[in-house]
Amino acid sequence: MLKKLFKSLRPPVRNAKHAHSTPVVLNSNQHPIQRGQISRYAISVVERLQNAGYQAFLVGGCVRDLLLDVEPKDFDVSTSATPEQVRAEFRNARVIGRRFKLVHVHFGREIIEVATFRANHPQGDEEENSNLSSRNENGRILRDNVYGNLEDDAQRRDFTINALYYDPSNERILDYANGAHDIRNNLVRLIGDPTQRYQEDPVRMLRAIRFAAKLDFDIEKHSAAPIYKLAPLLNEIPSARLFDEVLKLFLAGYAVYTYELLVDYGLFGQLFPASAAALKQNPEYTDDLIHNALVNTDQRIKQGKTVTPAFIFAALLWPALPARVLRLQERGMPPIPAMQEAAHELIAEQCQRIAIPKRFTMPIREIWDMQERLPRRSGKRADALLDNPRFRAGYDFLLLRESAGEQTNGLGDWWTLYQDASDSERRNMIRDLSAKDDSAGAPRKRRRTNNRRKRNPAADNSPAQSND
Numbered sequence: 001m002l003k004k005l006f007k008s009l010r011p012p013v014r015n016a017k018h019a020h021s022t023p024v025v026l027n028s029n030q031h032p033i034q035r036g037q038i039s040r041y042a043i044s045v046v047e048r049l050q051n052a053g054y055q056a057f058l059v060g061g062c063v064r065d066l067l068l069d070v071e072p073k074d075f076d077v078s079t080s081a082t083p084e085q086v087r088a089e090f091r092n093a094r095v096i097g098r099r100f101k102l103v104h105v106h107f108g109r110e111i112i113e114v115a116t117f118r119a120n121h122p123q124g125d126e127e128e129n130s131n132l133s134s135r136n137e138n139g140r141i142l143r144d145n146v147y148g149n150l151e152d153d154a155q156r157r158d159f160t161i162n163a164l165y166y167d168p169s170n171e172r173i174l175d176y177a178n179g180a181h182d183i184r185n186n187l188v189r190l191i192g193d194p195t196q197r198y199q200e201d202p203v204r205m206l207r208a209i210r211f212a213a214k215l216d217f218d219i220e221k222h223s224a225a226p227i228y229k230l231a232p233l234l235n236e237i238p239s240a241r242l243f244d245e246v247l248k249l250f251l252a253g254y255a256v257y258t259y260e261l262l263v264d265y266g267l268f269g270q271l272f273p274a275s276a277a278a279l280k281q282n283p284e285y286t287d288d289l290i291h292n293a294l295v296n297t298d299q300r301i302k303q304g305k306t307v308t309p310a311f312i313f314a315a316l317l318w319p320a321l322p323a324r325v326l327r328l329q330e331r332g333m334p335p336i337p338a339m340q341e342a343a344h345e346l347i348a349e350q351c352q353r354i355a356i357p358k359r360f361t362m363p364i365r366e367i368w369d370m371q372e373r374l375p376r377r378s379g380k381r382a383d384a385l386l387d388n389p390r391f392r393a394g395y396d397f398l399l400l401r402e403s404a405g406e407q408t409n410g411l412g413d414w415w416t417l418y419q420d421a422s423d424s425e426r427r428n429m430i431r432d433l434s435a436k437d438d439s440a441g442a443p444r445k446r447r448r449t450n451n452r453r454k455r456n457p458a459a460d461n462s463p464a465q466s467n468d
């Protein structure tokens with residue numbers, strides 16, 4: 001309701017003469033945000049800083065989300081006080097940050113992040129006159145720690161919709177970049193020249209996708225146009241930062257749409273080169289498997305359930321395995337070692353691009369290993385597998401593979417029944433297996449034929465089946 005009202009209000013007319021230095025001001029009756037929607041800790045941080053004589057505002061995602069009737073993830077504060085000055089005001093504050101200093105003010109489990117106003121780095125002549133170069137040859141900003149005033153701070157932010165400042169003391173919003181206009185029109189638009197802003201920080205391309213997916217906004221056409229061409233700049237970004245960004249991309253509850261946008265804009269291949277190659281080689285199967293995994297991820301997040309990043313990475317990379325297993329087998333490696341080696345290589349290669357920490361790569365391997373073990377159910381093996389802490393993830397992954405068309409001979413259904421069966425039913429199920437054939441213990445041998453590539457892609461894409 002309020003959001004609609006906000007969208008229908010005519011925006012105040014900007015004084016063109018002072019387009020850059022005078023913000024559009026939205027008074028409390030011109031926007032729907034109410035103080036009650038804001039974390040009281042965030043308000044207390046702002047008021048404390050203001051009482052100490054500094055400028056302070058709520059800024060960024062929280063203002064944007066409140067205008068859109070979305071619950072903010074967190075509340076960020078922007079201030080004229082330096083990190084040291086902020087820390088001096090609060091007992092519960094810690095200065096953090098490598099790229100630039102920030103202050104975290106702790107209130108129990110809630111953290112209010114306070115950042116000092118910063119400015120864009122000087123470019124061209126201005127920069128040549130300074131003795132430290134802050135950009136690399138592609139224009140990427142290497143240091144981002146120049147303090148500035150409020151207006152500088154607005155201009156250095158990424159998107160117009162992220163550059164709105166809310167002052168809880170008078171309930172006004174300051175808009176230096178026409179962000180309110182873009183919120184009304186559902187647009188993600190970079191502040192300034194898009195190519196330059198992406199060159200300064202290529203991660204902004206990923207952020208554009210993330211906000212477009214999360215808010216169901218379009219990327220404004222000038223901001224969208226350079227992405228495809230500039231996507232390779234992501235290569236320069238440290239793998240640890242990309243890991244953080246990828247988690248944000250896939251864990252925000254809009255992973256399916258995010259994935260589609262990443263593919264359309266040529267960014268997916270920069271993040272997951274092997275998966276993108278699989279997508280080319282085997283489009284239908286690969287796309288189905290990834291898509292279904294992400295549908296499931298989004299659903300779980302909407303239901304408030306936990307999602308493990310390992311499962312998502314396991315799914316994203318799985319379609320890239322068969323080609324590698326095959327390559328190793330063609331070099332004479334037996335199936336099981338080939339599978340192990342392929343998994344190892346693939347993860348190691350992926351970690352060069354995105355630094356997936358060990359606490360996630362281990363479970364990826366375990367989920368994949370489970371795929372080799374789930375077909376082997378004879379004797380006491382089935383019960384031992386049920387007790388395995390990775391059983392559930394392994395079983396879910398099996399169903400995922402089946403949903404993408406992999407032929408597993410009814411293995412998923414079998415495990416579904418087995419889990420709910422009584423002891424005697426279980427015994428019968430195991431007996432039936434060994435009566436039928438020995439597939440429970442030893443899946444059939446994979447034939448090496450010359451026309452392998454032409455066979456059913458689903459069967460081709462089952463690295464687990466090659467482990468017999």
Ligand code: ATP
Nearest residue numbers: 060061062073074076156157158162163201203204
């Ligand atoms: P959310 O927290 O909902 O994901 P957000 O907009 O708050 O979205 P953060 O990553 O928390 O995103 O960043 C806070 C603010 O800092 C942004 O709103 C933006 O103004 C600014 N910002 C973040 N990253 C960049 C960047 N790479 N370049 C310029 N400004 C940025």
Ligand code: MG
Nearest residue numbers: 060061074076
């Ligand atoms: Mg935020």
